[in-house]
Amino acid sequence: MCASPFRTLLALCLTSATVAGCTPATEPAPAPPAAAAAASPAAPTAHISRATQLQAFLTERYGKPARLSGNWRGPWTQDGQARPTDWHICAEQPVVSGDGWQQLVAVCGELVDASHADPGTIDFYVLRPNTERFEVAAELTGSSYGSSGFPGSVSIVRAGSDFYGFRVESGWYGQGTSLESQSLILPGPTGLVDTGSVRSHIDNTAAYDCNDPEQEEDCRTHMFTVNFALRFDDRDRSARTWPLLIEESGSDCGGKQVRLEHRFTLDPTTWAYRFPESLQRESCQ
DSSP states (O other), rough: OSSOOOHHHHHHHOTTTSSSTTOOOOOOOOOOOOHHHOOOOOOOOOOOOOOHHHHHHHHHHHHHOOOOOOOEEEEETTTEEEEEEEEEEEEEEEEEETTEEEEEEEEEEEEOOTTTTEEEEEEEEEEEEEEESEEEEEEEEEESBBBBBOOOEEEEEEEETTTTEEEEEEEEEEEEEEEEEEEEEEEEEEEEEEEEEEEEEEGHHHHHHHHTTHHHHHTTTOOEEEEEEEEOOOOOOTTTSOOOOEEEEOOGGOOOOOEEEEEEEEEEEEEEEOGGGSSSSOOOO
């Protein structure tokens, strides 16, 4: 019986399970799908947020007390002396750079128990994102700005098609006079560069009391209040760097009205703006 053809054998085995040696034949199992045979892809790398990377950078540079919001206490070494300083992030922004992006961040330091003549300090960084952390693309640290221990305020500026930097505004106030300045920190050939400083505002209106009718005319001839508004000429949006414009306006000594526009370009040799003394003055012209 076992010598019978396959189909006859299979029929007999199905009807008589007790027949010795007649185990029903089975067809080969189908091959597994190609997708199952292929190795499973590697799990994607976990995304690390910009905030996490920035916090890690701060901790690396300023120690464990550093944080994204609020102040932390740490030293600032000035003229070889470590002085207690309250630090905080005073400006930060991601910006487009070529086909990628960069992180700009400024960290301000305010001196504790400062005198009127003491400046504050600001550290400037351009950071490049890596897989898990920020790398420093450019930096300028330990710079002094402001007075009475305060460094002033910082903002991010766009100075070209994908050319970004920092604007610092700080001031000195005394004896009824206000002298406020603005500085531009921009990327240079070898790193961040302080490209120069001009006034943003000057006045001495608090230095004079012109309420006495007998002295009012003479008093007002010595008063001045002038603003210097800074902006970039972005009419050619594709230009690598944009011309810098400063609009001077206000009232000069003797009540003379002032309205002037000044135009500057970065000097390719010094990588600085050639500002005239008139834009750095402390009084009327």
